[in-house]
Amino acid sequence: QLQLQESGPGLVKPSETLSLTCTVSGGSISSSSYYWGWIRQPPGKGLEWIGSIYYSGSTYYNPSLKSRVTISVDTSKNQFSLKLSSVTAADTAVYYCATERAARFDYWGQGTLVTVSS
Amino acid sequence: QSALTQPASVSGSPGQSITISCTGTSSDVGSYNLVSWYQQHPGKAPKLMIYEGSKRPSGVSNRFSGSKSGNTASLTISGLQAEDEADYYCCSYAGSSTRVFGGGTKLTVL
Numbered sequence: 001q002l003q004l005q006e007s008g009p010g011l012v013k014p015s016e017t018l019s020l021t022c023t024v025s026g027g028s029i030s031s032s033s034y035y036w037g038w039i040r041q042p043p044g045k046g047l048e049w050i051g052s053i054y055y056s057g058s059t060y061y062n063p064s065l066k067s068r069v070t071i072s073v074d075t076s077k078n079q080f081s082l083k084l085s086s087v088t089a090a091d092t093a094v095y096y097c098a099t100e101r102a103a104r105f106d107y108w109g110q111g112t113l114v115t116v117s118s
Numbered sequence: 119q120s121a122l123t124q125p126a127s128v129s130g131s132p133g134q135s136i137t138i139s140c141t142g143t144s145s146d147v148g149s150y151n152l153v154s155w156y157q158q159h160p161g162k163a164p165k166l167m168i169y170e171g172s173k174r175p176s177g178v179s180n181r182f183s184g185s186k187s188g189n190t191a192s193l194t195i196s197g198l199q200a201e202d203e204a205d206y207y208c209c210s211y212a213g214s215s216t217r218v219f220g221g222g223t224k225l226t227v228l
Contacts, residue, residue, distance in 0.1 A: 046222040
């Protein structure tokens with residue numbers, strides 16, 4: 001069974017770039033069966049899809065975040081990554097990575113809280 | 119791309135059935151049979167409960183069922199149990215390779 005684990009700084013300063021990595025175990029990120037996605041959840045609020053990537057590198061982003069988001073994949077490390085630039089307090093959230101098939105998110109990481117504060 | 123609309127809260131007594139609605143538009147819920155539902159307990163990651171509108175992943179109780187009519191998808195939980203108390207989110211493919219979540223519904227088991 002696939003397992004996903006997010007990692008990265010828990011505190012980011014305003015205007016800087018948030019960087020997170022999701023490490024996949026129990027399967028290959030090069031599998032043609034899955035897309036790999038990022039979802040976030042501000043404290044006390046709902047879920048927001050950030051974007052998804054296929055192992056080939058094809059990416060799909062939430063239009064509201066597209067100008068600030070980059071998702072990449074490193075097949076040699078079985079990892080995929082999220083970069084969100086020019087962050088503000090509104091980007092404070094729990095960030096989840098997840099597997100995706102046909103717009104459904106099957107397996108989720110435990111999530112990591114990223115706080116944007118000086 | 120606007121969030122799908124869900125009621126903020128629903129409640130029911132043990133053994134009863136409840137239904138949570140998820141209203142979108144003809145550009146998302148109405149156009150694709152790609153609605154999924156997630157259960158989230160406090161402090162935990164969401165768990166997939168329904169996909170492609172009405173299919174249950176292996177291991178999910180058959181007390182959970184999904185349906186769709188027009189631009190509105192629904193999640194029904196029958197035989198409510200205390201452990202069903204959680205937040206529930208819908209998600210739909212929204213065209214142009216995008217996905218959109220609902221605002222979430224808090225289910226209280228009385």
